[in-house]
Amino acid sequence: MLSAADVAVHNSRSSCWVIVAGRVYDVTDFLDEHPGGAQSILRFAGRDATEEFDLIHPKGTINSLPKGKHLGEVEPATTTITEIMADNSSDRYSSPQFSATEASSSSSASSPPPKTLPLAACMSLEDLAAVAAAKLSPRAAAYYYSGAETRYSRDRNRRDWSCIGLRPRVLIDVAPVPRMRTNVMGFDSSLPLFIAPAAHARFGHPDGELCLARTAARMDIAQCVSTYASVAAPDIAAEFYSDPLKRGGSIFFQLYIPRVKKDAAKLIATAKAAGFQALLVTVDAPVIGKRDDDDQYQVLAGLTPGEDDKADDKDDVLPPLPGKEPGTLRAAHNATFAWSDLSWIRELWGDDKPLLIKGVATAEDAIIATQQFSSNGRRLVDGIYLSNHGGRQLDYAPTAVQALVDIRKHAPFVFDLLPVYVDGGIMRGTDVVKALCLGARAVGLGRGFLYALSAFGTAGALRAVQILSDEIQTALRLLGVADVAELGLQHVDLSYFGIERGKL
Template structure:
């Protein structure tokens, strides 16, 4: 049994050991392959990494990487501490303990669930309650946050053109989303590391989706495994519908992608959301800064800054944590590995790629700028929908189009459908409900969206989603006058 003193000696990139739940692991071979980057592991080299591991990973993550993680054995009792002296900035970046987190929840002016009237209420509450580490991760955007901010702002630039004196007593909001029935034209968009906001993580989404009859997308980087989520979905005693979709980030070793797809298929995931907008990880300054501060040692500031490689001569592709070679040519083997279920490309951001997706025979496209976390100044969902509508309207006739990005109200959902989207994904809005109120919070958030969607439809004078079209929108705050005529209805 290795002692803590022995473990502490293996604290470099050449020999890296960590302790997880009392077991010592050699993770040296994993460092350069770790999806969260090498620094996430090196910051815990030679230490007990249990708390950090449990926040970001499911219980069977270690078993899924047998060639990169070597089990050394149980750690010996005693033998000294493997923890370094506290960093000079420890007070600034220290994560709250479970006890202090619980105390902060009890003492806070937490908005009661019955008083939550919008997704913004959940966001406001969650951002007050979350520890800094979680708040930064969930709220960060890329660089100037332009893409993040425009996601929401552009929905507000579209206004409605309602009809009156229409019988709105009976109404249907049901839709087929990626081949499955949904009670609403919305689904839970895949988000990573939900366990940072609630110990049950993505299982809160799963229960809520099953109980309210809408689909849930599960990220490759979910803190709960596909198996855990599938079992929760199947066994929820209050399930009244719903379905599971699997979001894939293609890893650098493509053979691992085939294994991941086979597992998702065997567990009953109905559609594949292939993420295509991340050949490299976006530059997320606030989150990157927090991680560097958290990893800062007591003497790090005194060390001379090492001269980096010449620009463009780095040994690897900077910020590439997935397969940077992924291209349109990879779609055939991905389609074959996935089988007959719907294949949706997630991350389409221009009309050219929408047309290319149509040419490659996918089942749908998912317009998304990754919540404003990838390319700064990326277009909003509204901009892309309008661009496709102007230049290639046939895309809407031949492909199912889905969107996410800044959707916080039922009015946003209805606007998206008027523009041609079949349904919308909601990520952060439901994530903040999970953070502030757990499963019940997500159920309540879905209920709020239902109320807002049907209220908007009735006030527009429509009773079925199929009746929504461009004529219900006013583009005067979005386009020049010459463009408005393109979208206006004819009397």
């Protein structure tokens, strides 16, 4: 057996050991391959990383390391679980400043627990977000609320929906419950919305993505599972299919193309074997966006208590030349993946299940997506998913609203050739209705469901669907619409975007 002292000396980039669940691993060669970056491991170099590791990774992940890197057990009496997560909410970390509905979650250990709404009193997703903000750890808050650089894209995602007006019609019989069912990525859904892919749901609740699988199954909607889900994808699919209260729904897999491109084949094979029904290939993340809040948290959490960064005062520090940094800057994924690779992905996935591309932001790329065909004349993609990654990739990238309007103005035929889906800033049923008016088939909600499960677990996610259903029904009736299929440009005012009625 190894002692904690044996492990502690291996605390650098040149020799990095970590303890996970009482066993020691040499992760030195894996540092630059880690999707979260080397720093996320190095801050636990020579120490116990169990608490952080279990929050983020599905069970069994560590076993994928080569056997030669499994160094054995650590003596229980010498193991000290890291205190980083326990004390990072006081002296060494201050939560980023969030909007009013994303109140800061940091508080001193001596502060009384904040008073929050009970589940039944939560009337909106904003209410659920406020409850979540009072419960989230600083680590979770830094991840869930972060956006690229200035957070302009993150914030404008939400703001642009408020810039679209609605045009209600009156004296129409709206007594029957409006029809809200639609086809989402090839599968029937009770609502024109789905649970968008988002990583690290266990930051908010121990069951993580399992809460969302139950919600999709019980409320007859779709769940899209991230490659970086904190529960193993087959376990999420198993929960979805076996839930005793299941009333429908569907389950999709979101694929990031790994740095080693051929490794995508393993992920696709796993998704197929687990029963995922559609594949969404993320195309807007060849590199990871610069997310200051999340990056800053990881640096501060990596400091030992009382440690000062003496490098601040040195004038002889010589960092790498720009462009000469070790590895490829922020390259957690494959940066060579191109349109020509879609035929390979289609071959791996097969012709019998839907394949979509996620991360399209312009009319130009939407057009190109419609022009991709296999050798047998079949269109390679079955849908286009407009997204700026929740404002976490390229700051100032188009919002969902801007992307929809761009396609409407410059390539309206796209909506006739392929179904279009969107996400980004959607927190209200009226946002869903506005997106459908602009031509979207359905919309995805990522943060909204993360807030809901962080607030109340599965019950919170179920409540989120109830709230959205109520808001969509109310909006349809007040618009004088009996079926979501009737929604169109005649129901929205786009004057804020310089578009006169009837000009699209």
